[in-house]
Amino acid sequence: MKFGIVVFPGTWSEKDTHHAVNGVLGQDAEYIWHGDEALGQYDAIIIPGGFSYGDYLRSGAIARFSPVMEAVQQFADKGGPVLGICNGFQVLCESGLLPGVLMRNDHLEFRCIWTDLKVENDSTMFTSKATAGETLHIPMSHGEGNYQADEATIHRLEGNGQIVLRYADSSGNVTVDINPNGSINNIAGIVNERGNVMGMMPHPEKASEKLIGGDDGNVIFSSMIESFAASLV
Amino acid sequence: MPVSQETLDEIALSRDEYEAIVDRLGREPEPLELGLFGALWSEHCGYKHTKALLRTLPSSSERLLVAPGAENAGVVDLGDGLSVCFKIESHNHPSAVEPFEGAATGVGGIIRDIFAMGARPIALLNSLRFGQPDNARTRYLLNGVIGGISSYGNCIGIPDVGGEIFFSDTYKGNPLVNAMCVGLIENGKMASASAKEPGDLLLLVGADTGRDGIHGASGLASRAFEEQAEMRSAVQVGNPFLEKVLIEACLEALDLPGVVGLQDCGAAGITSAAIEMAERSGMGLKLLIDEVPRREEGMTPYEVMLSESQERMLLAVTPGQEGPVFDLFKKWDLDATIIGNFELGENVRIYDEGVEITSTPVITLTDAPEYKFTGVKPEWLTKLQNADLSANPIPSESPADLLLKMLAAPNIASRFPIYRQYDYHVQTNTVVEPGGDAAVLRLKGSKRGIAVSTDCNGRICYLDPEIGTAIAVAEACRNLSVTGATPVALTDGLNFGNPETPDVQFQLTESIAGMSRAAEAFEIPIVSGNASLYNQSQGTDIFPTPIIGSLGLLEDVEKHATAGFKSDGDVIVLLGTDSTWDDIDGIAGSEYLDFIHGKVEGQPKLDIDLEIRTQAACREAITGELIASAHDVSDGGVAVAIAESAVIGEIGASIKSAPEERWDAAMFGESQSRILVSVKPENLAAVEAITAANNVPSVVIGSVGGDTLSLGDSISLPLADVDDAWKNGFSRATSD
Numbered sequence: 001m002k003f004g005i006v007v008f009p010g011t012w013s014e015k016d017t018h019h020a021v022n023g024v025l026g027q028d029a030e031y032i033w034h035g036d037e038a039l040g041q042y043d044a045i046i047i048p049g050g051f052s053y054g055d056y057l058r059s060g061a062i063a064r065f066s067p068v069m070e071a072v073q074q075f076a077d078k079g080g081p082v083l084g085i086c087n088g089f090q091v092l093c094e095s096g097l098l099p100g101v102l103m104r105n106d107h108l109e110f111r112c113i114w115t116d117l118k119v120e121n122d123s124t125m126f127t128s129k130a131t132a133g134e135t136l137h138i139p140m141s142h143g144e145g146n147y148q149a150d151e152a153t154i155h156r157l158e159g160n161g162q163i164v165l166r167y168a169d170s171s172g173n174v175t176v177d178i179n180p181n182g183s184i185n186n187i188a189g190i191v192n193e194r195g196n197v198m199g200m201m202p203h204p205e206k207a208s209e210k211l212i213g214g215d216d217g218n219v220i221f222s223s224m225i226e227s228f229a230a231s232l233v
Numbered sequence: 234m235p236v237s238q239e240t241l242d243e244i245a246l247s248r249d250e251y252e253a254i255v256d257r258l259g260r261e262p263e264p265l266e267l268g269l270f271g272a273l274w275s276e277h278c279g280y281k282h283t284k285a286l287l288r289t290l291p292s293s294s295e296r297l298l299v300a301p302g303a304e305n306a307g308v309v310d311l312g313d314g315l316s317v318c319f320k321i322e323s324h325n326h327p328s329a330v331e332p333f334e335g336a337a338t339g340v341g342g343i344i345r346d347i348f349a350m351g352a353r354p355i356a357l358l359n360s361l362r363f364g365q366p367d368n369a370r371t372r373y374l375l376n377g378v379i380g381g382i383s384s385y386g387n388c389i390g391i392p393d394v395g396g397e398i399f400f401s402d403t404y405k406g407n408p409l410v411n412a413m414c415v416g417l418i419e420n421g422k423m424a425s426a427s428a429k430e431p432g433d434l435l436l437l438v439g440a441d442t443g444r445d446g447i448h449g450a451s452g453l454a455s456r457a458f459e460e461q462a463e464m465r466s467a468v469q470v471g472n473p474f475l476e477k478v479l480i481e482a483c484l485e486a487l488d489l490p491g492v493v494g495l496q497d498c499g500a501a502g503i504t505s506a507a508i509e510m511a512e513r514s515g516m517g518l519k520l521l522i523d524e525v526p527r528r529e530e531g532m533t534p535y536e537v538m539l540s541e542s543q544e545r546m547l548l549a550v551t552p553g554q555e556g557p558v559f560d561l562f563k564k565w566d567l568d569a570t571i572i573g574n575f576e577l578g579e580n581v582r583i584y585d586e587g588v589e590i591t592s593t594p595v596i597t598l599t600d601a602p603e604y605k606f607t608g609v610k611p612e613w614l615t616k617l618q619n620a621d622l623s624a625n626p627i628p629s630e631s632p633a634d635l636l637l638k639m640l641a642a643p644n645i646a647s648r649f650p651i652y653r654q655y656d657y658h659v660q661t662n663t664v665v666e667p668g669g670d671a672a673v674l675r676l677k678g679s680k681r682g683i684a685v686s687t688d689c690n691g692r693i694c695y696l697d698p699e700i701g702t703a704i705a706v707a708e709a710c711r712n713l714s715v716t717g718a719t720p721v722a723l724t725d726g727l728n729f730g731n732p733e734t735p736d737v738q739f740q741l742t743e744s745i746a747g748m749s750r751a752a753e754a755f756e757i758p759i760v761s762g763n764a765s766l767y768n769q770s771q772g773t774d775i776f777p778t779p780i781i782g783s784l785g786l787l788e789d790v791e792k793h794a795t796a797g798f799k800s801d802g803d804v805i806v807l808l809g810t811d812s813t814w815d816d817i818d819g820i821a822g823s824e825y826l827d828f829i830h831g832k833v834e835g836q837p838k839l840d841i842d843l844e845i846r847t848q849a850a851c852r853e854a855i856t857g858e859l860i861a862s863a864h865d866v867s868d869g870g871v872a873v874a875i876a877e878s879a880v881i882g883e884i885g886a887s888i889k890s891a892p893e894e895r896w897d898a899a900m901f902g903e904s905q906s907r908i909l910v911s912v913k914p915e916n917l918a919a920v921e922a923i924t925a926a927n928n929v930p931s932v933v934i935g936s937v938g939g940d941t942l943s944l945g946d947s948i949s950l951p952l953a954d955v956d957d958a959w960k961n962g963f964s965r966a967t968s969d
Contacts, residue, residue, distance in 0.1 A: 009478045009565060012390025016661045019677070049659075051388045054474030110383050110654045141656045143387070206658045211675060211791065213658075213666070 001228045002028040004042035006072065006088070008063055009034065011050035013085065013205060020208035021046075021221050037067040043228050044081040045072055047088030049141070049203055059102060059144045060090035069095055081125055081224055082197045086142055089189075089199030098192055098199045099157070100149030106182025110143040114213070115180060115202050117188050118168035121161045124191050125227035126198045129219050135172050136165070136216040138202040140180065140188075145201035147183040147190075157190060165189035165200055236267070243448065244271025250602060257597050265535050265583065266591050269598055271448075272501035272539055273508065276766050279601025282732035283764040286745040294758040296721055299423065305346050305497070307760030308423055309722045311786055313679040316423070318350045319415040321360070321687070321726035321782045322499075323765035327468040328410040332377025336410050337385035337471040338543050343414040344391065345497035345546065348480050351424030351487050352416025355660060356674060357386050359396035359412050360687040360726065360780045364405030366643050366967045371400075374408050375967060381471075382412070383654040388473035389480070392663055393655035394672035396687050400643045401827070403691065406770025411726040411763075413782045415685055417676070424487050426496040427513040428549035428575040433493060435507060435518070435573040436548040436555070438562055439479045443528035445469045446502070446541025475544040475567075482565040483546055489561065491554025498545040504538045506547050507573070508581055512599045514549075517578030522585050524572045534585050549575065604732070608739025617696060620834035622817050623895070628829055632896050633948050635829070636872055637958040639901060642828050645869045646962025647880075668881070669796040670712040670865045673787065682790025684718035686783050690868075691776030693822040693837045698740045700837050701822075702747035702779050704905055707844045708867060709783035710755055714848035715863040715908055717793045717855035718785030720755055725762040725781055730774020732766045740777040748779060754841045794855045796864040797882030798911050801938040803861050805886060806920065807871065809847035809906040811930040814892045815870055819902020824868045829897075843929070844906040850927040851908050857923070859916040861937075866907035872900035872944065874909045875935075879942050880956045888935035891945020900944075911937050 003021050007014045014031055022029040032039060034052075039045070052063035063069065069091070076082045076097055084092040092098040105111055116137055119130040130136065149157070157163050165188040168174045174186045181201070189200030204217030236251055244267065246254075254262055254270050262270060273279055280287065292301045294309070298316055301307035306318040324339025340357060347354050359382055364371040386393045396413070428435075446469035486492045494514075498506045503525070511518040522534045528542065548569075550558055555571065562569040582592045628635055639645060652667040664682060665673035671686035688709035694701030710720040725748065730737040752759055768775045787793055798805075807813060820826045821835025854860045862882065866874040872892070879886045892899035912920050917933070924931040943949040 009481075010388070010474045012477065012659055016659065019661060023677075050390060051474055051477070054388070054472070056474070110387055110656075112387075112656045112658065113653050139658050141387070141658060203658070206661055208661065211664055212661055213663070 001043045001225050002041065004030055004032045004039060004045045006045065006047045006068055007031045007033055008050065008052035008066065010052050010054050011048055013049035013203065017046055017048040017205040020205040020217065024208045025218060025221055025225065027225060032068060034066045034068045037071060039071045039075055044083065044224055045075055047084040047091050049086030049088060052087055052091060059087060060094040063091045064095040073097065076197050079194065079196050083126060083224065084199040085203055085205065086201055089201055090144065092197060092199045097197050098190060099153045100147055102144050103146040103148055104144050105146050111180055112141040113180060114139045116168050116170045117165040117202060118172045118174055120166055121164045124164055124195050124198065126191065126220055126223050127164055128226055129223040133172060135168055135170060136219055137214045138204055138207045138217050140202040142201055145181045145183065147187040154184060160193060162191050162193065163187055164191055164198060244268060245275060246271050250274060253602060263591050265538065266593050268535050268539050269504050269593065272504045273598050274601040276764060277500045278505050280764055281601045282604050282766060283727065283741065284603050285605045286741060287762060289745060290749050290759045291752045292758050297758060301760050304426055305349055307758065308350065308418060309760060311681060313681060314420045315676055315679060316418045317415055317683065317784065318347060318352050318418065319413060319724055319782060319784055320346050320761040321411050321413040321724050321780060322346065322763045323726055323728060324410045325407065325728065325765050325768055328378055329408055331468040332374045333381040334470050335468055336378040336381030338469045339410050339412045340382055340385045341471045341473065341476050341543050342499050343412045344389065344476060345499065347414040347416035348483055349424065349426060349495050349497040349546065350416060350418065351422055351495065352418045353484060354391045354414050354480065355417045355662065356415040356685055357391050357393040357412065358685060358687050358782065361396065361398045362404040362409035362691065362778060363400050364402045365400050371405065372967060372969065378408065378410055379651055379654060385471055385473040387656045389477045390659050392657045392659050394657050394663060395667045395685060398648060398651060399691065401691065401776065403776045407768045407775055409728050409778060411728065411780050413687055413724065415784065422487065424495040427494045427510055428516060429493040431516055431575055431577045432552050433575045434550045434552055434555055434571050435575065436550055436558065436569050437525060437572045438546050438548060438567055438569040440472065440475055440542055440544040441526045441528040442537055442540045443542045444532065444536055444540060447536055447539045469541050469543050471543050478565050478567060479544055479546060482562055482567055486548065486558060486561055489557050491551040491558060492548055493551060494549030496547045498547060500541065502538065502540045508595060508598055510547060510549065511575065511581055511595045514575055516575040517595065518573060518581045519576055520573040520581065520583045522583055524570055526568055526570055534583065534590060606738040606742065608742040609735060610739060611736050617834045618836040622820055622835050625826065625830050625832065627895065627897050632892060632900065633950050636876065636900065637954060639825065639869050639873055640876055640955060640958040641962030641965065642824060643963065643966040644824050645873055646966065647960050648963065649960065650964045664790055665716060665793060665795055670715045673716050673790065673793050675790045680789050682787040684713045684716045684785040684787065686712035687780055688712060689778055689780040691778040692827060692833050694744060694779060695776040695833060696822045696835060697837050698743035698777050699747035700839050702744040703751035703841060704837060704839050705779060705781045706748055706751035706755065707839060707841065707905060708865065709781040711848055711865050711908065713783055713785030714852050715794060715865050717852055718787045719852060720757050720783055720785045722757055722784050723752055723759045723781055725759055725779055727762065727764040728768055728775065728778040728780065729766050730769045734774065737774055744777055744779045751841060754845060792856050792858055794860050794863040796878055797862055798878045798884050798886060798937040799861040799882055801884065802914060803911040803937040804914055804917050804933055805935045805937060806910050806912055806931055807934050808851055808908040808910060808924060808929060808931045809843060811932050813888065813890050813932060813934045814899030815902025815904050817895050817898045819870065819904040820898050823901060823903040825897065825901035839905050846927045847906050847908060847929050850924050850929045851910065853923050854920050859919050860910050860912060862911045864909045866909055867903060870901040870903050871907065871909065876942055876955050876959065878909060879952060880959050884937055885939035885941045885952045886935055886937050887939065887943040888945065891947045
């Protein structure tokens with residue numbers, strides 16, 4: 001399987017993501033420069049974390065206008081899998097590929113901590129290797145990850161099973177106390193209605209090996225790999 | 234015409250120094266030249282009060298690929314084709330004036346120092362000092378500094394893995410903000426900050442030049458720091474996004490055949506960067522000052538030369554090969570401009586619109602005067618050292634209550650509320666996260682790893698600058714050894730008061746002597762350094778604070794230890810001593826004596842040979858996979874160390890003997906060279922064999938398990954209470 005990893009000038013998670021999917025999981029991976037107007041042949045696109053264009057205006061607000069995002073939009077429209085991580089999630093929301101917005105954390109501080117993410121939907125192409133109800137131990141690192149949307153959108157997301165990951169304690173209890181950023185309903189990751197575009201604030205690529213604290217993040221990438229293999233059959 | 238005192242004050246040169254300039258030039262300097270001298274002869278660039286002392290530091294090692302002084306930092310070989318360089322830089326005075334930008338640009342500055350060597354920055358650490366947090370201004374400074382570091386570091390994708398924060402009113406008007414950066418160089422691809430041939434082009438890349446930071450080096454950093462709120466314009470403003478792009482572009486540029494040299498623009502801007510490059514190359518330099526892209530109109534050559542606008546770098550490029558360099562910077566949307574060229578000759582010649590406005594010998598500019606001094610021990614210090622420590626009364630609280638109070642002290646409580654604001658995972662190399670004694674990073678593509686730490690206890694250095702600094706070296710190394718890493722190199726960040734006073738001269742002399750002695754005993758070089766003097770407020774000098782940054786090597790990064798207790802039934806052993814509890818001498822300069830009794834007194838002690846043997850034994854046990862946990866015994870003594878290992882490991886502990894009589898000193902004394910380890914019972918004999926072979930005393934003091942912390946029969950605390958005091962103490966002490 002071949003991953004394309006989008007690189008904006010201020011992206012810093014592209015090498016970590018490359019290491020996770022290529023170095024650890026042995027898949028092909030290439031970087032895609034933000035100025036590129038056409039994508040090569042990729043089986044999935046990842047928009048990794050970082051600060052795209054500095055994010056002085058609003059996270060992802062400028063990135064959505066980059067040439068590459070036009071191409072990513074077309075890729076997604078054809079059903080291609082797109083995963084946005086952290087800043088990538090923000091870019092997907094700004095681009096309209098996912099509903100909602102990511103606001104400043106409610107406590108107004110940057111937060112770098114390990115989180116436990118309860119898998120709410122294990123039938124997506126990003127979570128097929130997980131079991132609903134289990135928790136994934138994956139770190140987050142952001143100042144603007146407070147997911148918000150209007151009531152109707154949240155109702156729709158909840159009803160459609162589009163909320164894939166929620167912040168929970170290690171036993172899977174979704175509580176107000178454990179919510180690290182003020183996200184509505186403890187939302188940590190969502191998919192679009194079609195199920196091929198996912199955004200998540202925590203960083204699965206930072207949980208790719210036991211040596212660095214855990215490898216639960218591989219569940220996300222392995223699910224993508226498994227779903228791709230299944231699509232070929 | 235004789236120069237006015239006002240002019241000299243602005244650039245922080247003395248009348249004598251001015252006369253020396255006239256003497257060396259054989260004429261009065263032009264106003265622009267005088268600005269260059271002010272910058273280059275500042276303490277920050279010229280090290281005029283510290284150069285003679287710094288020369289005495291040990292700087293050789295088999296592992297050194299580039300000697301300190303030859304470039305901006307020494308380069309240390311790690312094996313497997315990997316090498317590292319690292320350095321500390323201070324941004325104390327800018328942070329006192331404008332904490333957010335001051336700290337942010339401090340981080341930006343040290344990162345540029347490192348990637349200028351051709352190294353990819355892989356870790357940041359911060360060593361911070363503030364006044365006591367019960368003061369609103371201190372909390373403003375603290376929040377600003379943390380915010381600035383967080384904002385700059387997180388945006389740039391370099392993990393912030395460690396450091397220290399220490400509160401004492403000696404730093405109330407003059408906080409210390411020291412940032413350390415570690416860079417990794419692959420396959421010897423290091424860059425030089427020099428040109429190769431006369432004719433090589435000088436390119437300025439990155440940000441436009443504005444009026445920010447003029448006189449930062451000479452004004453803010455190099456004289457007594459009083460009533461300088463009006464100097465806010467001397468503080469630079471950082472743009473981390475631009476720096477991120479600059480890192481990528483410059484590291485990529487070094488692969489181009491035409492790029493022969495790379496240098497960062499830091500203190501004193503183009504003046505220092507370009508003229509030091511010329512000096513290092515042994516060439517003259519022609520500078521076309523009107524070619525420098527500017528942020529503002531109407532800037533004079535003087536302002537352009539002395540601007541400290543951030544995120545700028547200089548490149549030396551072979552003429553005719555600049556095309557691909559321009560293309561590369563264009564790809565990254567960065568400006569690159571030819572602003573001059575190196576040439577045969579000895580002078581730096583500055584041109585404005587085709588006219589030569591100054592021509593000055595490079596060596597005259599860079600050869601700052603050197604002040605030598607020998608300090609005399611002040612009488613007040615002897616009195617403090619000889620204080621009768623046993624005259625301090627035993628507190629009226631119970632030992633259990635006092636332990637909880639100590640655990641919640643601003644200098645002891647967990648720093649998690651701070652470092653959770655820094656990204657310490659990015660680059661996915663962090664094996665041991667901040668919160669232990671040292672951070673451990675793996676090196677991708679190698680079995681090896683590194684450990685990094687910073688350390689300095691200003692209180693101890695105040696009470697004995699020689700022994701105190703040796704202790705800073707010992708502790709910075711001990712922090713590494715408890716992870717299993719062998720110390721291989723050190724860097725220093727000297728933070729002292731006004732060097733024109735006899736007391737500070739004594740402190741500087743003694744401190745450097747102690748650093749030398751300890752580094753030589755450990756057989757490791759000091760590969761880089763930074764000096765920040767004139768740290769004082771309201772006429773009082775800060776505690777001497779020679780911050781030591783340390784770097785250690787793990788041959789197999791999988792074999793490392795962490796501070797938290799692990800399993801029920803493990804045996805707790807104290808290495809480096811044969812008694813569980815400390816004695817009254819141990820409270821000299823301790824956190825206990827300061828926090829509970831409000832006193833800084835006593836004579837600190839260090840047995841350097843015992844220290845080295847204890848660390849070696851600890852490392853041997855860790856690499857032999859015989860140790861379950863290892864933790865340095867430092868601030869708060871053995872009682873605090875036991876409590877920390879319990880809370881971090883989320884498991885209780887029970888210590889066999891109770892502290893008696895001077896139980897306060899027993900629990901909280903800070904005698905050096907002690908390491909708290911826990912060991913599986915079946916490994917105890919092997920660990921004891923190692924300590925015996927290394928001639929290191931050790932004592933079995935208790936065992937791990939349960940959900941209480943008990944010290945003998947008399948003291949028993951629920952682990953939850955210990956946890957609450959240590960984890961929430963910092964937030965409670967620093968909230969409004």
